[in-house]
Amino acid sequence: MTYEIVRETDPAIADVLENERSRQNDTLAMIASENHVSEAVMEAQSSELTNNYAEGYPGERYYAGCEFADGVEQMAIDRAKELWGADHVNVQPHSGSQANMAVYLAVLDPGDKILSLDLTHGGHLSHGHPANFAGKMYDVEQYEVDPETGYVDYELLDEKAETFDPDIIVSGYSAYPREVDFERIQRTAETVDAYHLADIAHITGLVAAGVHRSPVGIADFVAGSTHKTIRAGRGGIVMCNREHADAIDSAVFPGAQGGPAMHNIAGKAVGFGEALDPRFETYAKQTVANAKALGSRLQEHGLHLVSGGTDNHLVLVNLRPSHPNTTGKDVESALERAGIVLNANTVPGETRSAFNPSGIRAGTPALTTRGFGAEGCREVADLIFEVVDAPSDEDVIADVRNRIDDLTDEYTLYD
Incomplete structure (x- = not known):
């Protein structure tokens, strides 16, 4: 899908649409409620x-x-x-x-x-x-x-x-x-x-x-x-x-x-x-397998998963046991600068505000749509942990951003 007609009639909106397409192409969408639809759906x-x-x-x-x-x-x-x-x-x-x-x-x-x-x-x-x-x-x-x-x-x-x-x-x-x-x-x-x-x-x-x-x-x-x-x-x-x-x-x-x-x-x-295509079942199974791989690797890094794991498409991380002075918003903001988009989230027994909670929520539907498998999701978990461990270190964030660029080039989205 192009924006040639919009470009002619309303270039300001065309700029926004093209920027959004670039943002989606160049970042990893890990908000659990987001996905990438096909160009046929669009x-x-x-x-x-x-x-x-x-x-x-x-x-x-x-x-x-x-x-x-x-x-x-x-x-x-x-x-x-x-x-x-x-x-x-x-x-x-x-x-x-x-x-x-x-x-x-x-x-x-x-x-x-x-x-x-x-x-x-x-x-x-x-x-x-x-x-x-x-x-x-x-x-x-x-x-x-x-x-x-x-x-x-x-x-x-x-x-x-x-x-x-x-x-x-x-x-x-x-x-x-x-x-x-x-x-x-x-x-x-x-x-x-x-x-x-x-x-x-x-x-x-x-x-x-x-x-x-x-x-x-x-x-x-x-x-x-x-x-x-x-x-x-x-x-x-x-x-x-x-x-x-x-x-x-x-x-x-x-x-x-x-x-x-x-x-x-x-x-x-x-x-x-x-x-209804049989390939969709493969996609759904991979989405769950990817979430399990993501969660397991985050646990290997010492992060605490609510319920100890996942059965579906998302993991919920409680930062308090491993990083008590780091909030979900700290991590959300740092990860966005690094090219990973997920959300801060409350966790059971929340002691902070819902606007600045103690957890993060990460999902794999959009990663799976891009073609990520379990190993790719483990690599993403490694990058997430690097930022969680140093959310104020701009050198770390810049290094992760470079590696995300490599991943988005490898797992392409829209032309």
């Missing part, structure tokens, strides 16, 4: 469908001129059903958070109760943080991971559910490196007569490829993002059984949003098609 997302206003659903639009929009959306739905084995799929949510909102609107009233994982323990804003719409509209109680093991404390979850009596329990997390036992949480939900929402925003691709257990057919609702490990058009998705289909569709439109972003839905359809 092309679909820039199509003429951006001009189409398709309020409603395929065959039931409020405007004329939607016959081709219907085709694209139905293909996205059909491919999603095949990927995840869902009875009903809505591909219109603009994001994973809005997918969660749709579920809440479908089955909850304002003031109803949500039980979810605490944000500092790996949960998500849309699961009920006070600053988010969910925390403002609903009564929220939270469970935690075991501070010693770093795993979800399922017994504590049972106790919280028994005493709080929630209307819905949320599973699925944004900074949790272990596999989620969806069946265990479903049993808890059934015990207290609550709905169960499994938010698989981070692991949509891993679930689709069968390298992480699936909540589809187990949880009442499954919501997620479509641009992280699944590498499709940016947005959200909701899956459920036929019993809740009408309630979910009404909650998405007109409940939570107006006309769908049809160009993004086209990108979702293309990405889902790519994920």
Whole structure:
């Protein structure tokens, strides 16, 4: 994709777009929620469908001129059903958070109760943080991971559910490196007569490829993002059984949003098609293998991994045991200067501010898309440690930057 037309009409924006492409080419994206979509997905997302206003659903639009929009959306739905084995799929949510909102609107009233994982323990804003719409509209109680093991404390979850009596329990997390036992949480939900929402925003691709257990057919609702490990058009998705289909569709439109972003839905359809290719399973398995290699090498350097390792696409590093005077923000900033982009993150038992926490979160989806294998990820772990160990040493940062340049030249991205 080039920016020749934009260059002619709006050179300032063209500069920004070209700089962003260079930034992505010349750095290693290790934010666990980021990935690199194919140029086919990008092309679909820039199509003429951006001009189409398709309020409603395929065959039931409020405007004329939607016959081709219907085709694209139905293909996205059909491919999603095949990927995840869902009875009903809505591909219109603009994001994973809005997918969660749709579920809440479908089955909850304002003031109803949500039980979810605490944000500092790996949960998500849309699961009920006070600053988010969910925390403002609903009564929220939270469970935690075991501070010693770093795993979800399922017994504590049972106790919280028994005493709080929630209307819905949320599973699925944004900074949790272990596999989620969806069946265990479903049993808890059934015990207290609550709905169960499994938010698989981070692991949509891993679930689709069968390298992480699936909540589809187990949880009442499954919501997620479509641009992280699944590498499709940016947005959200909701899956459920036929019993809740009408309630979910009404909650998405007109409940939570107006006309769908049809160009993004086209990108979702293309990405889902790519994920149906057998090569995608290889990619997903490699993503997990790469995360394990990354984590193991960081441990060899003496860094502390929350839960002691990973089962999925990310590692969560608690800096306090090895580098008590270094914050996650210190490391994030230094690594960005060195060409590695990841994020500072809270860790269980956080003693610092969420704006300057004690941990870092690193993911391997984008590295794997670039072609990195386990050995390449071990080399990246070595470079990360060099910066963690000397975040104020500009000579170290410059040396790592040079070596990152070599890696980005070796593992090319976009032309």
